[in-house]
Amino acid sequence: MNSKVFFGLYVPTNSILHRLDPRMKIIACFWYVVIVFLANNVLTNVLLGLFLLFLIWLSKVSLKMYWQGIKPLMWVILLTAAVQLFFSTGGQPIWQWHFLNITSLGIIQSIYLIFRFAFIITISTVLTVTTTTLQLAAGIESLLKPLSYLKVPVSQLAMMLSIALRFIPTIMDEIQTIMDAQRARGMDFSAGNLFQRAKRLVPVMIPLFVSSFKRADDLALAMEARGYQPGAPRTAYRQLRWHMNDNWAFLTYVVLTVALIVLRQI
Amino acid sequence: MAQPAVVFKKVAYTYNAQTAFSFKALQDISAEIEKGSLTAIIGHTGSGKSTLTKLVDGLLLPDHGSIQVGNFNLTHESGHDELLKLHREVGYVFQFPEKQLFSDTVLQDVEFGPLNLGKSAKEAKQMALVALDTIHLPADLYDHSPFELSGGQMRRVAIAGVLAMQPQILIMDEPTAGLDPQGQTEILELAHSLHEQGTTVILVSHQMDQVARYADTVLVLNHGQLVFTGTPRNLFSQLQLLKQAELEPPLATAFAQSMADQGWHFDHLPLTVTDLGNELVKQLQKEGQHE
Ligand SMILES: Nc1ncnc2c1ncn2[C@@H]1O[C@H](COP(=O)(O)OP(=O)(O)OP(=O)(O)O)[C@@H](O)[C@H]1O
Ligand SMILES: [Mg+2]
Numbered sequence: 440m441n442s443k444v445f446f447g448l449y450v451p452t453n454s455i456l457h458r459l460d461p462r463m464k465i466i467a468c469f470w471y472v473v474i475v476f477l478a479n480n481v482l483t484n485v486l487l488g489l490f491l492l493f494l495i496w497l498s499k500v501s502l503k504m505y506w507q508g509i510k511p512l513m514w515v516i517l518l519t520a521a522v523q524l525f526f527s528t529g530g531q532p533i534w535q536w537h538f539l540n541i542t543s544l545g546i547i548q549s550i551y552l553i554f555r556f557a558f559i560i561t562i563s564t565v566l567t568v569t570t571t572t573l574q575l576a577a578g579i580e581s582l583l584k585p586l587s588y589l590k591v592p593v594s595q596l597a598m599m600l601s602i603a604l605r606f607i608p609t610i611m612d613e614i615q616t617i618m619d620a621q622r623a624r625g626m627d628f629s630a631g632n633l634f635q636r637a638k639r640l641v642p643v644m645i646p647l648f649v650s651s652f653k654r655a656d657d658l659a660l661a662m663e664a665r666g667y668q669p670g671a672p673r674t675a676y677r678q679l680r681w682h683m684n685d686n687w688a689f690l691t692y693v694v695l696t697v698a699l700i701v702l703r704q705i
Numbered sequence: 706m707a708q709p710a711v712v713f714k715k716v717a718y719t720y721n722a723q724t725a726f727s728f729k730a731l732q733d734i735s736a737e738i739e740k741g742s743l744t745a746i747i748g749h750t751g752s753g754k755s756t757l758t759k760l761v762d763g764l765l766l767p768d769h770g771s772i773q774v775g776n777f778n779l780t781h782e783s784g785h786d787e788l789l790k791l792h793r794e795v796g797y798v799f800q801f802p803e804k805q806l807f808s809d810t811v812l813q814d815v816e817f818g819p820l821n822l823g824k825s826a827k828e829a830k831q832m833a834l835v836a837l838d839t840i841h842l843p844a845d846l847y848d849h850s851p852f853e854l855s856g857g858q859m860r861r862v863a864i865a866g867v868l869a870m871q872p873q874i875l876i877m878d879e880p881t882a883g884l885d886p887q888g889q890t891e892i893l894e895l896a897h898s899l900h901e902q903g904t905t906v907i908l909v910s911h912q913m914d915q916v917a918r919y920a921d922t923v924l925v926l927n928h929g930q931l932v933f934t935g936t937p938r939n940l941f942s943q944l945q946l947l948k949q950a951e952l953e954p955p956l957a958t959a960f961a962q963s964m965a966d967q968g969w970h971f972d973h974l975p976l977t978v979t980d981l982g983n984e985l986v987k988q989l990q991k992e993g994q995h996e
Binding site: 625 | 759762764785789793796799806817821822852866
């Protein structure tokens, strides 16, 4: 476990994807996840896969980084695929044992399922690898803006989100340090039964809470000292700007969607 | 004195190896730390000091090479059980150790280490009381919550938590950071007296004055490489080396150095203010005799 290789952490390669408007990237990511469910045959899956490879190439981030994103979730994916494989019906039965059976349709569907998972994880990684957490929060804030007419405190929510995102790596580092410190004091985290292990979390959780509260307190003070007022209108130092490239990106997605719908029929 | 407490043999460590973020924190370190010495590890920020000390306590394992600590030989294959035993021999005071406090009372927190070592409740309490006595905490604070103490007191309680395990090798990673001058002196004096009682002390420090005053050996790291091993006196007379490692000489040495540039002569390079005073008195007396 290491914070620096946190799933899908920003990698500053300043590629064309990095420079796209975060709103475009958020919408694109969502839309991709939606159209992944339209893929129903080989051609459509190939199309989505190639498109994803194209994005990875554009992002100038090594394939290895993306693999790091999928790897921890591999077991979940395989387990789900196995369930799909053994319990689905339809198509030609190939193998049967008690209530387990493998059918031709089951095989195909579980393969699609694996791809679906991989596509969704990878596209989210493309988003987070090319977009800083600050930009993400700004993008989300801007996209949710209409909700503020319904009295939803959008900018406060966005502030909370960006603070939370910002501190995930810090807290992971902190956990590592505290665990190391207690390990140096002779603590064995891995011995004993589940209950004993749970009890051992106390020397980690308490210092973690103490320092997190302290950090939150300091942060609140620092924000107040710099004039932050919840609910007051704020302007952003970096304004979001929609560029020509964002239009092209949008167009690409329209084309992709149309192509997908066409290929679906084949 | 002959037997070393710690031997580094061609040690290398890389953070996040085999990822896009891999970072070579230490390369090809070979050195010995003598038993019973007070060894300072210095170097600019990010030079790998904490990484090196974590390797000594087995909190990180080297990618290459090995580290001999007492009877333990640490390599990248060292097992869990061996490391557990190692923690009995080596005490590690982390940077800002007050972060590790968690118990309801000061005493309980200090007992935590000995209890982990498998001591009985009575023995653990005894060891904790001895440790708390060493750090001069008023006894009426023993049953207070550690979170009610002042920053300096918390620091000392955390140190007591490590001392209670009675380690043979004590690592202190910047133990004086963020303390007032008196608090700093207290902790350094504590390290010094432990050293005099035979504990091997490894002190990571940014303050050259402390190093000059207390250490008998210095290891200098620069960008993950060991660039110097030897006495403080030897180190601080090599201005070129200091500059390369982005370090400053102690105040007294810098002062003497600039006087030397003005034509003064020093028989001994002064490292501490006391040294400097003595040397100056000698010089002034000589001047007096000339007149
Ligand atoms: N968990 C980690 N993951 C990745 N890189 C790390 C990690 N910890 C340290 N590093 C890097 O390794 C290098 C050495 O770190 P280390 O903490 O040993 O430095 P240090 O000499 O103790 O510095 P300081 O004086 O600031 O405490 C630094 O450049 C740091 O960025
Ligand atoms: Mg350090």
